[in-house]
Amino acid sequence: MTEQLLTEREGDVVVFTINREDSMNALTPELLTALAAGLSGAAEAGARAIVLTGAGQSFSSGADLKAGSRGSADLGEKIDLYYNPVARAIADLSIPFIVAMNGPAVGAGAGFAIGGDIVIAERSAYLLFAFVNIGLVPDAGTTWHLAKSVGKARAMDMLLSGERIGAEAALAAGLVSRVVDDGTALAEAKALATRLAKGPSKAIGLIRAQVLHALDHDFEASLDTERTHQTTAGFTQDFAEAVAAFRDKRKPEFKGR
Numbered sequence: 001m002t003e004q005l006l007t008e009r010e011g012d013v014v015v016f017t018i019n020r021e022d023s024m025n026a027l028t029p030e031l032l033t034a035l036a037a038g039l040s041g042a043a044e045a046g047a048r049a050i051v052l053t054g055a056g057q058s059f060s061s062g063a064d065l066k067a068g069s070r071g072s073a074d075l076g077e078k079i080d081l082y083y084n085p086v087a088r089a090i091a092d093l094s095i096p097f098i099v100a101m102n103g104p105a106v107g108a109g110a111g112f113a114i115g116g117d118i119v120i121a122e123r124s125a126y127l128l129f130a131f132v133n134i135g136l137v138p139d140a141g142t143t144w145h146l147a148k149s150v151g152k153a154r155a156m157d158m159l160l161s162g163e164r165i166g167a168e169a170a171l172a173a174g175l176v177s178r179v180v181d182d183g184t185a186l187a188e189a190k191a192l193a194t195r196l197a198k199g200p201s202k203a204i205g206l207i208r209a210q211v212l213h214a215l216d217h218d219f220e221a222s223l224d225t226e227r228t229h230q231t232t233a234g235f236t237q238d239f240a241e242a243v244a245a246f247r248d249k250r251k252p253e254f255k256g257r
Contacts, residue, residue, distance in 0.1 A: 002030055002031065002034045003019060004018070004019055004020055004028060004030055004031040004034065005017070005018060005019060005031050005034040005035055005038065006019045006055070007038055009047070010190065010194070011194065011197065012046070012047055012048040012049065012194075012197035012198075012256075013047065013048070013049045013050070013051060013190065013193040013194055013197050014038075014042045014045075014047040014049075014050050014051070015050075015051045015052075015053070015186075015190065015193075016035060016038055016039075016050065016051070016052045016053075017052075017053050017054065017055055018031065018035075018052075018053070018054045018055060018059070018060050019055045020055070020064075021054075021055040021056035021057075021058070023061065023064060023066075024056075024058040024060070024061035024103075024104065024106075025054040025055060025056070025058050025059065025060040025061060025109070026060070026061045026062065026063065026064035026065075026066075027060060027062060027063050027064060027082075027108055027109065028064050029078070029081070029082045032082040032083060032085070032086050033082060033085075035086050035089075036082075036085040036086045036088075036089045039086070039089040039090060039093065039097075040089045040092070042093075042095070043093060043094050043095050047095060047197075048095050048096075048196070048197035048198075048201050048256055049095055049096045049098065049193035049194070049196045049197040050093065050095060050096065050097050050098065050193070051098045051099075051100055051186070051189045051190060051193050052097070052098070052099050052100070052112070052116070053099070053100035053101075053102055053185070053186050053189065054102055054103060054109075056102075056103070057102070057103045058102070058103040058104050059099075059100075059101045059102055059103050059104060059105040059109055059113055059125065060104075060105055060106065060108070060109025060110075060112070060113070061104065061106045061107070061109060062106040062107025062108045062109045062110070062130065063107055063108050065134070075136070079139050083108060083139050083140045086112065086140070087111070087112070087115065087140055087141035090112070090115045090116075090141075091115075091141075091212065093205075093208070094201075094205035094208070094209075095197075095201065095204070095205060095208075096117050096118070096193065096196045096197075096204060096208065097115070097116055097117045098116055098117060098118045098119075098120065098189045098192055098193050098196075099112075099113050099115075099116030099118070099119045099120065099189070100120050100185040100186040100188070100189035100190075101113050101119055101120065101121040101122065101125045101167075101176065101185060102122055102125065102183075102185045102186060103122065103124070103125050104125060104126055104128065105125065105126070105127050105128070106127075106128040106130050107128070107129070107130050107131060107140075108139055108140035108142070110127045110128060110129055110130075110142065111129075111138065111139065111140030111141050111142030111145065112140055112141075113127065114127070114142070114145045114146065114149065114175050114176075115140075115141055115145055116177075117208060118177045118178070118189075118192065119175070119176040119177050119178075120176070120177060120178045120179075120180055120185045120188050120189050120192070121167040121170060121171070121176040121178070121179050121180070121185065122167065122179070122180060122181065122182045122183070122184065122185045123167050123168070123179055123180070123181060123182055124167070124182050125167045125185075126164045126165055126166050126167060126170070127164070127165040127170050127175060127176075128162070128163070128164050128165070129142060129146070129158050129159050129162065129165075130162050131159070131162070132159060132160060132161075132162040133162040138159060142159075143155075143159075146158065146159065146175075148215050149173070149174050149175055150173050150174060150175065154173060167179045198254060199254055200233075200236065200238035200239070200242070200254045200256070201238070201254070201256030201257075202232070202233060202236045202238060202256065202257065203233045203236065203238065203239070206229040206232060206233055209229070210222070210225055210226065210229055213225050236257065237255060237257040238252070238254045238255065238256065238257060241253060241254060241255070242254075
C-alpha cells in the first residue's frame, strides 16, 4: 500500500484509513490507486466487511488541489484513472462497506462517503458537495448516489448551492445512516462491521447487489432478481445452518459459505 492509506485487519474486518491529516486527508492519485486496489483485494483475501475512515478530525477534503495544475490538465483523464476505479470498486464489493465519517467529507470525499452501505457520521461532521464552488462538476459517483438518495429537487439544491450539510440534516435526507457522538464513529463502525462479518456473507453480498440493482430497474426486474438470488441463498451452507439452529433452538454459527 502507501503511507497515505493505512490498512489494518482485525479478524474478518479490514479498516482503511485515509492518512493525510496535514491536508485534511485530501485525495491524491497514489492514495486513490492504493484504495481501489485495497478494496478489490480485501474480499479476495477473505475479509467479510470493510470500514473506511479518515485520520485525525477529517474524513476527506476531496481532491488535493495542490497536486499539480488543475487548469492545464485533462481532469476527465484523472477521473478515468483514479476516481472511477475507486467508485467501481466500492460498487462491485461482495461484502459490506461501512463508512466512519469522523469529520468533514468534501467534494470527492463526500461522494465516496455517501457510497457506503452504512454511513456512520459524528455529530460535528458535515458533507459539502463543493464542486460548484471551484467551477467543477460532481465526480466520484456523487451525482448518482445523491440523486438516487434524495431525489432531483434536493440533489439540485445541494449541488448548485455548494453549502455544508450537517450530520443531522444528512441523516434526515437519507445520506447517512446513523449519527453518533464525536470521537466514536470508528468504534461504532468496527463493532457493526464485526457483527456483519459474523453473518451469512453470501446472503449479505446478494442483498447488497439487489439494492443496487433495484435502483436502476423496474419492479418486475427486481422480482426476477430476488427469485434468482433466493435460489442461490437457499443452497448455501449458512441457510442450512440457520434452519438447523432454528430447530435446535440455538443461535446459528455462520461461516460465510
